Amino acid sequence: xxxxxxxxxxxxxxxxxxxxxxxxxxxxxxxxxxxxxxxxxxxxxxxxxxxxxxxxxxxxxxxxxxxxxxxxxxxxxxxxxxxxxxxxxxxxxxxxxxxxxxxxxxxxxxxxxxxxxxxxxxxxxxxxxxxxxxxxxxxxxxxxxxxxxxxxxxxxxxxxxxxxxxxxxxxxxxxxxxxxxxxxxxxxxxxxxxxxxxxxxxxxxxxxxxxxxxxxxxxxxxxxxxxxxxxxxxxxxxxxxxxxxxxxxxxxxxxxxxxxxxxxxxxxxxxxxxxxxxxxxxxxxxxxxxxxxxxxxxxxxxxxxxxxxxxxxxxxxxxxxxxxxxxxxxxxxxxxxxxxxxxxxxxxxxxxxxxxxxxxxxxxxxxxxxxxxxxxxxxxxxxxxxxxxxxxxxxxxxxxxxxxxxxxxxxxxxxxxxxxxxxxxxxxxxxxxxxxxxxxxx
Numbered sequence: 233x234x235x236x237x238x239x240x241x242x243x244x245x246x247x248x249x250x251x252x253x254x255x256x257x258x259x260x261x262x263x264x265x266x267x268x269x270x271x272x273x274x275x276x277x278x279x280x281x282x283x284x285x286x287x288x289x290x291x292x293x294x295x296x297x298x299x300x301x302x303x304x305x306x307x308x309x310x311x312x313x314x315x316x317x318x319x320x321x322x323x324x325x326x327x328x329x330x331x332x333x334x335x336x337x338x339x340x341x342x343x344x345x346x347x348x349x350x351x352x353x354x355x356x357x358x359x360x361x362x363x364x365x366x367x368x369x370x371x372x373x374x375x376x377x378x379x380x381x382x383x384x385x386x387x388x389x390x391x392x393x394x395x396x397x398x399x400x401x402x403x404x405x406x407x408x409x410x411x412x413x414x415x416x417x418x419x420x421x422x423x424x425x426x427x428x429x430x431x432x433x434x435x436x437x438x439x440x441x442x443x444x445x446x447x448x449x450x451x452x453x454x455x456x457x458x459x460x461x462x463x464x465x466x467x468x469x470x471x472x473x474x475x476x477x478x479x480x481x482x483x484x485x486x487x488x489x490x491x492x493x494x495x496x497x498x499x500x501x502x503x504x505x506x507x508x509x510x511x512x513x514x515x516x517x518x519x520x521x522x523x524x525x526x527x528x529x530x531x532x533x534x535x536x537x538x539x540x541x542x543x544x545x546x547x548x549x550x551x552x553x554x555x556x557x558x559x560x561x562x563x564x565x566x567x568x569x570x571x572x573x574x575x576x577x578x579x580x581x582x583x584x585x586x587x588x589x590x591x592x593x594x595x596x597x598x599x600x601x602x603x604x605x606x607x608x609x610x611x612x613x614x615x616x617x618x619x620x621x622x623x624x625x626x627x628x629x630x631x632x633x634x635x636x637x638x639x640x641x642x643x644x645x646x647x648x649x650x651x652x653x654x655x656x657x658x659x660x661x662x663x664x665x666x667x668x669x670x671x672x673x674x
Contacts, residue, residue, distance in 0.1 A: 242356040244273070246324075250294050251351030252304040253343050254311050257282055261290065262347035263297060264355050275351070277344045282310070287317035300324040303354040305331040305346075306362065315364070327354065327361030334359060363526045363536070365517070372490045373517030377561055379483040380514075386476035393420075393469035401456025407449045408441065412473065415441045419454060420470065424463045430455035487513050497521040503624035504614050505580055506573030511565050515615065518562040523616050530616040537563055539609045555605065563608070570607040579632040580607055586633065 253260040259280050267274040280290045294302065302318055304311060306328050318326045334353055336346060353359050365373055390412055394405050402423070408416045418436040427433055434450035441450070491498060491513050501512035519533070520526065527533040534540040538558035544551040559566075574584040587603035588594065618625050635641060643661065650659050 242358070244355050245357045246301045246355045248298045248300055249351045249355040250299045250302045251347040251349070251354060252302065252314060253347040253350070254304055254307040254314055255282070255343070256310055259287075259290075259314060260343040260347045261294070262344070262351045263294070263299060264348075264351040265298070273355075275348050277348065282313065284313055284317060287314055288320065291318045291321045294318075295321045295323070301327070301354065303327045303329060303350050303359060303361075305329055305334065305350065307331075325361065327359065328364055329354075329359050330362060363520070365520055368490070368493070369517060369520055372487060372513065375483055375487045375490060376514045376517040379480060379487065379510075380561060380564075382476055382479050382483065386473060386480070389469055389472045389476065393466060393473065396462055396465040396469060400458040400462040402458055403453040403456075404450075407446065407453045414438055417470075419450075420466055423454070423458050424467050424470070426463075428455075428458060484510075491516055494521045497619060500618045500622065500624055501615055504569075504573075504611060504618060505576055505578060505625070505627070506569035506571075506611060507615065508569075508572075511569045514562060514565045518559075518565075522619060524620040527616075530613040533616055534609055534612055537566070537612060539563060539566065539605065539612055566608040566611055567604060569611055570604050573611060574604070574607060577630050579628045579630065580610065582630050582633055583607065583610065 247266060249264045251262045251264070253262075259282060261278040261280065263276045263278065264273055265276070266272070278290075278293075280286050300323060302323055302325070304314060304327075311328060315326060315328060329350075334350055336349060350359070394411055397404055397411070397420070404416055404419065405411055410416060411420070415437045418438075419433045422433055422436060430451040430453070433454040434447050437447060437450060440446075488509070494516055497516065498509070498512045501507050501515055502509065507515075519537075523533055527536065531540065536558065538556035540555065542554050542556055570580075573580045575581070584603050584607050587606050588599045591599035591602045593599060614625055629635075647659055647661065651657065
């Protein structure tokens with residue numbers, strides 16, 4: 233039975249509800265209120281344009297009509313002005329829901345039906361609002377997301393620089409791990425300025441790149457067909473990279489200022505392995521400083537971020553357990569934190585090694601990917617817990633799993649299981665000496 237028919241037979245929880253179908257240039261509003269006869273409901277459909285002044289007037293009109301609850305589907309940036317115009321009025325609740333939770337049947341979709349369906353489902357309590365950050369957290373979110381896009385654009389420009397060098401026969405990327413490092417930058421700048429001798433260019437290397445083997449390889453790698461056209465391209469790429477570096481530095485400063493009011497929560501998050509300031513600030517912007525207020529458990533938060541195994545079971549057959557596509561910004565940050573966390577000796581590194589062996593070992597191409605996703609899930613649970621309890625993370629040590637599987641720990645676990653089966657009983661464990669167990673008749 234469709235959800236709309238189910239809603240028609242359920243108890244109405246909110247007497248006057250408005251459902252809004254949001255578009256770029258117009259919105260449809262369905263107002264559900266008591267009908268003229270007892271136990272009946274009526275629906276009124278209105279239409280407004282999306283200029284902010286009109287949206288404010290729409291919000292005021294809804295309040296005059298006695299509407300207390302408003303619901304709309306998430307429609308990207310088009311939802312935001314509608315949501316904030318409604319928040320200026322004293323509605324009991326303004327909810328933004330996941331569109332997948334109120335999807336219409338194929339062939340039964342119009343703007344009027346969409347907004348009416350939202351109102352009918354919401355008035356019976358069949359829809360739940362999504363997490364919407366407070367305005368000050370929204371500012372941090374916007375800045376952290378723009379920082380992510382800027383870093384991605386910088387990475388793309390570095391790849392273009394690498395392609396220009398490869399086109400000129402310069403194999404710097406085969407010897408240097410980072411073509412934006414100090415030594416590599418000096419060599420590229422010298423190439424742009426007209427230097428073509430591989431030995432002279434290799435002599436610009438610094439630090440660990442000055443080993444005998446490295447210098448010989450650099451001398452050969454820097455001898456190519458680098459022309460004036462390649463110099464122009466590299467100059468353009470280098471200037472763009474420098475611009476992105478400056479933009480990222482400016483964003484870091486602004487994000488730090490915006491997140492300063494949550495200094496305590498930032499300190500708790502940075503106590504988690506792999507969490508630096510960038511990841512902690514992204515967490516604040518995407519999830520907030522108190523995730524336990526919106527998500528009753530870390531399992532629900534993991535599902536929202538799409539870091540938990542997916543369920544796709546039919547006829548008792550599990551088809552796959554892939555994670556979903558949500559968490560566009562925070563999920564990559566947690567994966568990045570997971571890669572950093574497993575580089576430090578501790579519980580997470582031990583867990584990663586165990587998972588890689590379970591998923592097929594180093595020879596299995598997908599084993600490390602699955603394992604690192606599981607580590608990111610673990611980091612999410614840890615971060616949720618430290619924010620909920622207000623206690624910094626305490627590293628249990630690299631022998632965490634070894635201790636947990638020790639005979640003493642196993643005995644304590646079995647004793648707890650017996651006490652669950654027989655509440656109130658007293659369990660006494662007597663361990664006989666090994667020689668007594670071997671004595672005949674003992």
